[in-house]
Each structure stands twice: as C-alpha cells, then as structure tokens.
Amino acid sequence: MNAPDRYERFVVPEGTKKVSYERDTKIINAASFTIEREDHTVGNILRMQLHRDPHVLFAGYKLPHPLQYKIIVRIHTTSQSSPMQAYNQAITDLDKELNHLKDVFERDSFRGALAAVYLGCNKETPNILPSPSGYSSI
C-alpha cells in the first residue's frame, strides 16, 4: 500500500548528490562523506582500503538505518594528508586492484581452456575465454 518503490534503494533521487562531504568542525583533518544509495558493498571495501593508508588515523563507515539508503564514511588523517586525499587514493587503489583482478581472471580462464583442449580431458566444448561484454550505457 504505502511501501516505498523498490527502485528507491538504488536510484539517486534527482537533485541530490551521490557523495557529499562535510568537514569536522572541531578536529582538523577529519571529515565525513555521505554516499547516497550505497551499502556495505562499497562501505566496507573503502574502509578496509583506507586502513592500509598509514596517514589515516581513523576510518569507519556506518549504515545509519536500513531504510535510509545511504552510508556515512568518516575519515581522520594526519597533517601530512587530508580526508579527501585519502578517500581519492583509496578509490584509485581499489580500482587498480579490480583491474588487476580482471586481468588475472581472464588470463587464468584462458589458460584453463587451453589445457582442456590439449589434454582432451573435457569432452564438452571447453569454456573458452569469456568475452568482456560491452558496457556502453550506464
């Protein structure tokens, strides 16, 4: 009856920003990033990646309420860095890690397919290198 639409969970409403940044008023080099329509998937990888940065003194995220589809990432850094710098760095590093992951996965599935052909152990059609499908539209 009055249930919110299902798409509310992942479509950012018009006029709202995906990420908003708020500096801490009392502590220097501390800030909160509010990310709309994201959850533990992004929150947790960001947090763990931020922990790898030695300039980050604190990094955490919370999902304030299961029906508020947003997460808040809080970062506190040393004076050699800034929350924004750490945040950007974490995303860049994760992106590179995923690129690497894609490469090694493709390489290994290609190797597996070749082995299956040479050994002739697989009577069915071997699962040859899956083609990365085009992802033109967003």
Add this chain to the structure above:
Amino acid sequence: MDGVVSYQRFPKIKIREVKDEYLKFELRETDASVANALRRVMISEVPTIAIDLVEIEVNSSVLNDEFIAHRLGLIPLTSDRAMSMRFSRDCDACDGDGQCEYCSVEFQLSVRCDQDQTLDVTSQDLISLDPSVVPVDVAARSTSSGFDATENRGIIIVKLRRGQELRLRAIARKGIGKDHAKWSPAATVTFMYEPDIHINEDMMESLSLEDKRNWVESSPTKVFDIDPSTHQVVVVDPEAYTYDEEVIKKAEAMGKPGLVEIYAKDTDFIFTVESTGAIKSSQLVLNAIQVLKQKLDAVRLTEDTEEADEQFGELGAHMRGG
C-alpha cells in the same frame, strides 16, 4: 595529490573448475572486504533480463493473472545482452513506456487445450521476438549441452484442461537482484577462508595407532587420514574442514592440547559460484568486477565538491588568523 604512493594489492586467482553454470576458484592475497563485495555484487547487482510486465488477453486457467505473471517473472532468460542493454527507467529512445528494442524484449504466449489430457504450458511455449533472449532451458535444448535434452520438457507455467486457454504478451526488461530476486543471475555464491592446518608431529608420534585412528575419526568431515604404510597422520583435504573444532576438542579430551592448530588464512578464499544459467558462471565473475568498478567510479568526488572544500579551506585559514 602525490600520485607515487599506492597501497594497492595484487591478488591472485586460480580457477579450479569451470562449467557453464558452476565455477570454483581460489582468490588469494586480498582481504575479506573485497571477497565479500564481489559475492554481494554477484548476487544482487549484476544485471540480467527477466519478464517484468505481463498483459493478459485470455486466462481461463485455474491460476489467477497475478500468479501467472509472477511465475513468468521467475523464468531465467539468457542475459548475455544485459550488460549492454539499457535500464528502461533511463532509456530515452522510448517515451517512458519502456517498450523499445534498447531496453526490452517482447514475448508472446498463446496456448489452448483441446484434448482430454491435461496440457502443460511451459517455458517452451513462450515465443521470444529476440532470438538472443530466450528461456535458459530452451537455449540449453538447442545446444544440447548442460542437462539432458530428452529429459528437458521446459519449466511448467500452468496446466490446462479441456477448453481452458492462456493468451498473453510479456515484456522482459533489464534489472538487478536488489530490485527483485528474479533478476539475480546467481543461484548461490559462497566463499570460505582457506584453512591452515599444523599438526604437531612430535606429539602425534606419541599417540598409539588406535588413538590416532580415534582422533582422525572425530572429525565430522574427512580432513585427516592415516598413511597405511607409515601410520602417520596426514591432511588429505584441508578444505573439507568446516571450522567445527571437533578435532581440537578431541585432542584436549585425549590429554593432548596443541596436537593440532588450525587457523583461517584471512587473505585467501575459495569461491563457489553457481549461476541460474542466465549468464555463464565465468562471465558472472567478470561482470561483477566490472559492476563493482562502476560503483566505485560513481562514488568518486565530483570537482565541484573539491572546489567548494578548497574555498572553505582558505576561509578557514583566514579565520584561524592567517
């Protein structure tokens, strides 16, 4: 930003078993957050195509319209096109009705029973207007791979008796599992931590063969065995270990605490992926990586946010007595 520093990791992957609908692989040298993000994305954010809108012309079957529409939605459709398709909510080719070729696929179904025997209406009666999007069991039948083609009679939608008829038009659209589970390409996706098992050999040798046998038997799954020639206890299948700690308790009960130590390696994972057939399992993993990359791209700070902060920063410096 000093672009030189990087805290990036270089994970490793080893694929153990690939089938169209099943995949087992090792993911090493990363952490649980990445493994879990991949798992979550595979289940709920990799897009597929499923029936979303049903216009019923005639339905004199025993099931009501909504019931049939729901059953149609749950039929997995081949979704290799899904990644390049548009979501109908942000398709501008059609005027918001979500029925154009870029964002939808039309199906037709028309069956009438004119015999005394009960007639099964199945996924094979669904006529697709796009040959690349068909029910997965129909696709499997034409390529005769996967399950046995002679056994395959399609997914039953409804049964009709004499005189009953079902006629409808259905629109399939792109969607994600987060919206509705019918769009999830994954039947199951799990990962386990790889166990690291250390047997204290000196202590083990102090046990009699009988005790060794009892200890090996105490594990509910077959992790350990006794070498028939040397009578040594060996680890035969570390991954069979379910972290039940029965062998540790047994060792303590035998008065031999520390006989075995088992740790979960928190950087190494063993993934099991089962697909519904909508996307090949190996493609599912690749799509998940791509979707996760796009999600990360979307949470990058926009330039206006950064500028606003810089201005605020200068103002702050002034206020602090600059």
